[in-house]
Amino acid sequence: MPEAAAPASSAPAASRTHLVLIPSYNPGPKVRDTVAAARARWNPVWVVIDGSTDGSAAWLQDMAAQDEGLRVLALPANQGKGAAVLHGIEQAAREGFTHALTLDSDGQHPAHLIPAFMQASQARPDAMVLGVPQFGAEAPRIRVLGRKISNGWANLETLGAGIGDSLFGFRVYPIAPLARVMRGQRFMRRFDFDPEAAVRLAWAGVPAINLPAPVRYFTPEEGGVSHFKYLRDNALLTWMHTRLFLGFALRLPRLAWRRWRPAGR
Template sequence: MGEFVLHSSTIKPAILIPVYNHELAIVDTLREVMAFGYPVLLVDDGSNEACASVLRQLAEQYNQQVTLLSLPLNGGKGHAVKSGLRQLAEMGFSHGLQVDADGQHNLADIPAFMESGSMHPNALIAGFPQYDETISKGRFYGRYLTHVWVWINTLSFTIKDSMCGFRLYPVKQFNQMLKKNPCGNRMDFDTEVIVRWLWQKGQIINVQTKVNYPIDGVSHFNLVHDNVLISWMHTRLFFGMLLRLPKLLWQKF
């Protein structure tokens, strides 16, 4: 197994992978992640027995390098990430790099995220996806609509992409923020948490990264339920922006 060594020792990072019924994809994803030599926290978000069994086997196979946190019920991606960040704090890690279990993220970019985190230890290092011609028009324009709402709600173009879950979180700072602002528990989490981070003057470093499509073809996005949650999230943020408008304008100008 290879090992990537940070140019700075200012951070103590681990890889955080929320998993829900991706028993096929997680095997390959974890194998690729392990090549970089970082500790890994797998968060089983109430998966079925087939996936839970695979996760237990992987944790046993990699022994001291992989920790498994099993949640009794499926609470959603946001809930799994929040649970993982609290667990990483208890384990003494300063940063958690969130990686999707389904193989969507370009894991070759892990060193770039870690290097950026070592240079900016108090910043959120956020993935900025680079798509090719294979992306569907529906997916592209759907994401762009969210980008527009985010720019409105922050009065800023700082956030290049609010939906990419490939991120390096400073654990202590985000756990403190999430105590005051829990954010959504499902597909609305990624966007809401980065907007609220920017509202409290948190630094954001955007890192370009290519996006792959899930290798097992499994998506947990519920077209109706998750779109309702995302719409409600944008509504909350819009009225939150209005309440903060004088402060946001003061900071901007």
């Protein structure tokens, strides 16, 4: 059952530092439940429409017209998840926000955990707060096994910096270092965004806090929408980890010093 939005009288007060950011591309009707669930637990919530053509842009604009805590930003054409996130955090930084919790628009992520993740971020603003997915029986086995491989590479590329899960997009980012690493190169704009963001932020010295988070895969009959293409996206991840491993080799002395330097130095 979709999570119902809280009554307006119990809506959370607006944060000046932390916002929920939802990149959205052709998510189907479930996006309305996702946004309502996020708004019930946080203020503000921003949605970046990444060139959607399924009618969801109109639904979200209608919701935003009735809710001061919801803002909709729109890109004219599909550019990829990372590009949508970058568009959102750059605007957020201009308005004084320091952190963004990213939430997928398809209902798979646990909106009820938004306050807990935000609280962890507020306690450690220097860190990224990473969700570690807890899968149900409905999760595609090939996806679960595939992310274990990606996680192994991510922890090798960071000398075991503590990335609990490299692919799960339910996480809180400190905006300034994320924007900095994204502007510094032309990758991280599509499906490669989440794992590369975690690795590059670890390289930049951003520590990771890992919190468990249930994930739900919906069937098409339940309104589930997936844009994952097995060959295309695994090829993208393979190329990404090849690049990151080469970058890791160049950074190895500095990463090793940071990891094992004597205490107090």
